[in-house]
Amino acid sequence: MKRILLATTAVLAVLSTQATAAEKVVFGTNWLAEPEHGGYYQSVADGTYAACGLDVEIMQGGPQVSGRPLLLAGKIDFYMGGNMLQAFSAVEQDIPLKVVAADFQKDPQVLMSHPGQGLDTWEDLKKADQFILGDEGNQTFFQWMVAEFGFDASKRVPYTFNPAPFIANPKSVQQGYVTSEPFAVEREGGFKPNVFLLADNGWSTYATTIETMQKTIDERPEVVKCFVEGSAKGWYNYLYGDNTAANEMIKKDNPDMTDEQIAFSIKQLKDFGIVDSGETETMGIGAMNDERMADYYAKLVKAGAIGDGLDIKKAYTLDFVNQGVGLDLKK
Secondary structure, eight states, X not given: OHHHHHHHHHHHHHHHHHHHHOEEEEEEOSSSSOGGGHHHHHHHHTTHHHHTTEEEEEEOOOTTOOHHHHHHTTSOSEEEEEEHHHHHHHHHTTOOEEEEEEEESSOOEEEEEOTTSSOOXXXXXXXXXXXXXXXXXXXXXXXXXXXXXXXXXXXXXXXXXXXXXXXXXXXXXXEEETTTHHHHHHHHHSSOOEEEEGGGGTOOOOEEEEEEEHHHHHHOHHHXXXXXXXXHHHHHHHHHSOOHHHHHHHHHXXXXXXXXXXXXXXXXXXHTTSSSOTTHHHHOTBOOOHHHHHHHHHHHHHHTSSOSSOOGGGGBOOTTSSSOTTGGGOO
């Protein structure tokens, strides 16, 4: 009896330790819950983060949420960056922030045009009457298009995140995300727009990055490793496995998200190789390299979007990626 009691006590002690071992982590996304965040929701839903010791809370972003200041203030542990410009800007401002993974190999930013209007190739787009672009797009990728390809900056008009002006003007070009605006235009305008992925035309930034503070890397490297690798596995399972539970979580966080939109977005992510293409095929989702970082930085400098002479290697680390994590999950 004594042995049984001792054994039982030992088991309970182990279980108690395991139950309290999970470290609380908050990951802030940069928009409302959507399939573009699917890999992270997947790893919460299927226990992938928990398996390596993390209790991950996803804090969704939105139009009234500024996630990066929360990261800088230590209120969240990881933040979903848009592209590498923000990380380069952090170096410029001497902010100890680092990108530890790039879960989108391609920026999902696109330009759309009406079919059959003489705007059917990338070069044709220069003939558009107007470019409907948001402020951020105008200050970044459009300046690159002006500098690199000779687009006319005077043709830019503000984008109000309403497709109606684009739909009404067949000679216009509008920005969007490959996973979102083409769906809205087809549904509301009754036609399938031409879609030009900027990444396939030279816009070489990584996107949907995982950012954290240097202090987190220094003091909790095992947490960073678990979150980066867990996210990679989550993206494989979300794209190629059963993503039902993750999608239910997304719809719970964002009730405006529909099954039709989710299906469209996942198809676009796959068809355009947004998450899984190029180097990820051998190095795993989240892969990054120095050459692409330098190439994108040079484009930003040429476009006047950032200053020259930065030590951009302060903006990211390759220590947690490029190890093929999750390749075995791809079906």
